[in-house]
Amino acid sequence: MAGSINKVTLIGNVGRDPEIKNSKNGDAFATFSLATTYSYRPQNGGDRVDNTEWHRIVAWKNLAEQAGKYVVKGRKLYVEGRIQSRQYTDNNNVQKTAYEIVATSIEFLDSPKDAQSFNGGESDMTRSMTSKSPYAAGGADDMDLDDLPF
Numbered sequence: 001m002a003g004s005i006n007k008v009t010l011i012g013n014v015g016r017d018p019e020i021k022n023s024k025n026g027d028a029f030a031t032f033s034l035a036t037t038y039s040y041r042p043q044n045g046g047d048r049v050d051n052t053e054w055h056r057i058v059a060w061k062n063l064a065e066q067a068g069k070y071v072v073k074g075r076k077l078y079v080e081g082r083i084q085s086r087q088y089t090d091n092n093n094v095q096k097t098a099y100e101i102v103a104t105s106i107e108f109l110d111s112p113k114d115a116q117s118f119n120g121g122e123s124d125m126t127r128s129m130t131s132k133s134p135y136a137a138g139g140a141d142d143m144d145l146d147d148l149p150f
Contacts, residue, residue: 006082009080010080010101011078011109012035012036012079014034015054018064019032020065028060028065029061029064030068031057033055034077035053035054035055036052037050057103059106060102077108078107078108078109079106080104081102081103083099083100086100
């Protein structure tokens with residue numbers, strides 16, 4: 001196989017409102033948590049068991065700005081992106097690895113009346129938000145903001 005694929009598709013509920021910040025070079029980015037849950041019945045019988053996984057979602061540039069406006073705790077989202085790992089040193093000087101999902105597309109799977117209030121209400125652009133990731137092949141210099149649907 002000549003290439004490889006790093007693609008993630010998640011459907012889940014937002015665990016906390018996005019936090020918007022700017023990178024060192026001034027690009028906006030948003031982070032929020034997304035909970036996905038799967039259920040199974042143990043082989044030995046018994047009650048169904050729910051297992052919830054929490055994912056750190058990161059959106060960049062225009063997608064981050066849109067997420068900051070329309071993504072709120074409790075919303076059901078469909079998120080596409082890629083897995084990214086990064087190394088850091090914690091407060092105890094221990095090297096750790098964090099895994100996050102760099103979002104390239106976010107779609108809402110609920111209606112506004114099913115979620116908390118929005119900053120100014122929902123418009124057509126809040127149903128689906130897509131962006132080229134600044135860290136996709138080619139990097140941020142490759143990004144044409146005129147191609148974005150919002």
